[in-house]
Amino acid sequence: MTYRMTFRGTDIPAEPGQSVGAALVAAGIVDWRTTRKEGRPRGLFCGIGVCFDCLITVDGTRAERACLIPAADGMRLGDALETGDALGTGDALGASDDGRDRATHHAEEDGDAAHP
Amino acid sequence: MPHTHDVTVVGAGPAGVAAAVEAAEAGLDVALIDAAAQPGGQYWRHFDEDRARPEDRRGHHGWPVFTGLRDRLYVLRDAGRVHYLPGHQVWLATRDDAGTFTLRVTPTVRDPEPAGPGHGGTGHDGQDPVVARALILCPGGYDRQLPFPGWDLPGAMAAGGVQALLKGHRALAGRRAVVGGTGPFLLPVASGLAHAGAQVAAVVEANATLGWLRDPVGAVSAPGKGVEAAQYAATLARHRIPYRTRTVIRAILGDGRVEAVRTVKVDREGRPAGPEREIAADLVALGWGFTPSLELPLMLGAATRQDVDGSLVVEVDDLQRSSVDGVYVAGEATGVGGAALSVSEGRLSALALAAALGRPRMDPGTNADADRNTEAAGNTDADGTTDGNTSADKSAASGAAADPAGIRRVQARIRRGRRFAAAMHRTYPVPAAWPRSLPDATVVCRCEEVTYGDLRHAHAELGATDARTLKMLARPGMGWCQGRICGYATAGIAAWLDGRRPTADDLLPLSGRTPAVPVRLGELAALAETVTADPAGP
Numbered sequence: 001m002t003y004r005m006t007f008r009g010t011d012i013p014a015e016p017g018q019s020v021g022a023a024l025v026a027a028g029i030v031d032w033r034t035t036r037k038e039g040r041p042r043g044l045f046c047g048i049g050v051c052f053d054c055l056i057t058v059d060g061t062r063a064e065r066a067c068l069i070p071a072a073d074g075m076r077l078g079d080a081l082e083t084g085d086a087l088g089t090g091d092a093l094g095a096s097d098d099g100r101d102r103a104t105h106h107a108e109e110d111g112d113a114a115h116p
Numbered sequence: 117m118p119h120t121h122d123v124t125v126v127g128a129g130p131a132g133v134a135a136a137v138e139a140a141e142a143g144l145d146v147a148l149i150d151a152a153a154q155p156g157g158q159y160w161r162h163f164d165e166d167r168a169r170p171e172d173r174r175g176h177h178g179w180p181v182f183t184g185l186r187d188r189l190y191v192l193r194d195a196g197r198v199h200y201l202p203g204h205q206v207w208l209a210t211r212d213d214a215g216t217f218t219l220r221v222t223p224t225v226r227d228p229e230p231a232g233p234g235h236g237g238t239g240h241d242g243q244d245p246v247v248a249r250a251l252i253l254c255p256g257g258y259d260r261q262l263p264f265p266g267w268d269l270p271g272a273m274a275a276g277g278v279q280a281l282l283k284g285h286r287a288l289a290g291r292r293a294v295v296g297g298t299g300p301f302l303l304p305v306a307s308g309l310a311h312a313g314a315q316v317a318a319v320v321e322a323n324a325t326l327g328w329l330r331d332p333v334g335a336v337s338a339p340g341k342g343v344e345a346a347q348y349a350a351t352l353a354r355h356r357i358p359y360r361t362r363t364v365i366r367a368i369l370g371d372g373r374v375e376a377v378r379t380v381k382v383d384r385e386g387r388p389a390g391p392e393r394e395i396a397a398d399l400v401a402l403g404w405g406f407t408p409s410l411e412l413p414l415m416l417g418a419a420t421r422q423d424v425d426g427s428l429v430v431e432v433d434d435l436q437r438s439s440v441d442g443v444y445v446a447g448e449a450t451g452v453g454g455a456a457l458s459v460s461e462g463r464l465s466a467l468a469l470a471a472a473l474g475r476p477r478m479d480p481g482t483n484a485d486a487d488r489n490t491e492a493a494g495n496t497d498a499d500g501t502t503d504g505n506t507s508a509d510k511s512a513a514s515g516a517a518a519d520p521a522g523i524r525r526v527q528a529r530i531r532r533g534r535r536f537a538a539a540m541h542r543t544y545p546v547p548a549a550w551p552r553s554l555p556d557a558t559v560v561c562r563c564e565e566v567t568y569g570d571l572r573h574a575h576a577e578l579g580a581t582d583a584r585t586l587k588m589l590a591r592p593g594m595g596w597c598q599g600r601i602c603g604y605a606t607a608g609i610a611a612w613l614d615g616r617r618p619t620a621d622d623l624l625p626l627s628g629r630t631p632a633v634p635v636r637l638g639e640l641a642a643l644a645e646t647v648t649a650d651p652a653g654p
């Protein structure tokens with residue numbers, strides 16, 4: 001089986017077990033956010049969760065590392081544009097908490113996902 | 117009060133898995149925490165175990181060594197002798213006056229997939245601190261990077277990251293690749309890309325030679341490595357991949373993504389010494405060796421030193437003990453030297469700790485096997501056949517590993533591994549003059565977009581003559597990655613602008629980070645509450 005995700009309206013297939021970032025680059029999408037000051041495009045760089053270049057919104061949760069998040073069927077990727085401003089400076093504390101708690105997030109995800 | 121383990125091992129790469137297995141088999145009560153969802157670390161990174169395919173082991177060296185260790189780990193986990201916590205990052209490590217260590221952990225990914233064989237299932241909620249009387253830190257490291265124009269264009273990636281996509285995700289990050297930087301690791305990356313169907317337009321190596329393995333010291337120190345290198349050389353030849361030595365990528369070109377690289381011949385110091393050449397590519401894999409993750413050892417106050425390759429590493433004695441009582445460190449964090457060395461160091465740290473606690477091995481019957489299975493990392497090819505040179509090693513290695521002679525044998529292996537690593541580092545140095553022709557507009561800190569010009573300005577106009585001041589004034593390394601990507605380069609630039617070689621003092625201010633990973637404010641707040649509520653806490 002192949003998972004199907006969507007990235008800003010585009011269908012992204014993923015092999016179960018792949019990360020979101022791997023599925024995106026395999027589909028030819030190499031950047032999904034921009035930097036705060038100069039608006040430079042960013043995608044995968046370190047590939048192992050170290051650089052935070054690859055931050056992406058996953059099912060409405062911001063600032064996830066695309067290289068680490070496992071792909072899942074029906075996932076919505078990149079709904080927020082992830083400009084640097086929205087991400088904050090990071091200032092090493094990852095002040096990205098958007099206040100949504102995990103349980104709520106789960107419930108919404110289940111409601112949205114189209115499970116055949 | 118959380119349960120107090122004898123030892124917590126951090127990292128389940130070659131060093132950490134070996135340490136955890138060895139410690140538990142010696143009778144210690146072990147916790148093993150790893151950021152990744154399944155064991156293996158960087159070297160033995162592999163596709164989701166629940167969906168494995170036989171070809172996933174392609175490109176893996178010493179795979180049977182890994183599966184041997186992993187089987188033992190899962191047996192010990194299922195027997196309750198290793199409390200294995202995958203998918204969790206340690207973000208704070210503290211030591212109280214009694215010498216007890218408390219590690220605060222946070223899930224690596226907020227919504228981890230449900231439990232499977234490689235996915236925990238330990239019932240740990242991940243938020244409780246993990247407490248132990250000793251630590252074996254095996255945090256490994258990541259690709260070392262040097263900035264240059266265009267290195268932040270999408271399509272330019274760390275060489276290890278490109279490899280991680282291939283090994284861990286069966287994903288190819290581009291069609292036409294250039295692999296550049298320095299060191300033997302460029303070869304497996306190029307060969308992995310070619311196997312996966314990419315066209316590799318060139319391997320661009322800043323230094324002069326592949327011939328170092330003919331160096332008697334290198335070859336004798338690392339039996340098996342010669343074979344590995346020969347296999348890569350054959351792959352390069354078969355796929356007609358040009359290997360350009362004394363050449364660097366001077367710039368990556370492209371509008372919004374990688375379209376080409378511009379390479380130039382250089383001299384020994386990295387100064388341009390020949391014509392430039394443009395090569396079309398949509399993927400560039402970059403690596404200048406590796407640099408260790410030092411945040412946890414530094415947080416606990418462990419002493420460091422500068423290794424032969426110029427990176428800052430943790431100083432350990434011949435039993436893998438750091439300068440902090442009860443803190444052992446093994447693997448890349450004590451110096452980059454490959455997976456086989458990491459395995460040996462992991463084993464030694466566990467054996468030394470067990471001996472210190474007066475705990476002999478509990479399974480004497482499995483000793484010979486254990487030795488056989490753990491020693492050959494990197495010396496065994498992908499089919500599991502071993503190279504001739506290692507058999508002597510192995511027959512010598514049977515017997516009780518916890519006895520002093522067993523410890524001495526592992527120590528001898530580590531000394532050989534270190535000699536090998538030193539020979540490698542001397543052959544593949546970062547060229548001393550690398551910052552020489554950087555344009556001012558080059559982005560150095562990718563997170564905060566601090567340019568080389570900003571650093572030059574802070575040095576020339578604001579008097580920032582050392583890395584610490586440079587960081588304070590120009591703010592490189594203050595963003596999301598906490599300086600992991602640009603730290604080494606910033607230290608190098610600070611020294612370069614000041615007309616000297618970088619030292620440990622330049623590297624240190626860019627290597628520590630608290631918390632060890634970015635955490636949510638809620639976690640910090642919760643910590644503040646427990647600390648206030650529990651005066652006996654950390």
Ligand SMILES: Cc1cc2nc3c(=O)[nH]c(=O)nc-3n(C[C@H](O)[C@H](O)[C@H](O)COP(=O)(O)OP(=O)(O)OC[C@H]3O[C@@H](n4cnc5c(N)ncnc54)[C@H](O)[C@@H]3O)c2cc1C
Binds near residue numbers: 206277409447
């Ligand atoms: C991306 C990458 C790919 C590589 N690929 C190869 C290769 O193909 N061939 C090769 O010869 N060498 C490769 N290397 C070099 C390789 O790292 C070493 O040879 C070997 O893996 C080192 O083993 P180790 O146990 O010391 O560390 P690692 O294998 O790096 O393992 C360290 C583990 O600790 C975990 N960790 C670190 N900090 C924390 C924390 N705070 N909390 C929880 N867990 C933590 C990490 O997630 C990791 O799983 C690669 C390195 C990198 C960075």
Ligand code: FES
Binds near residue numbers: 044047050052
């Ligand atoms: S690519 Fe570096 S954190 Fe994801």
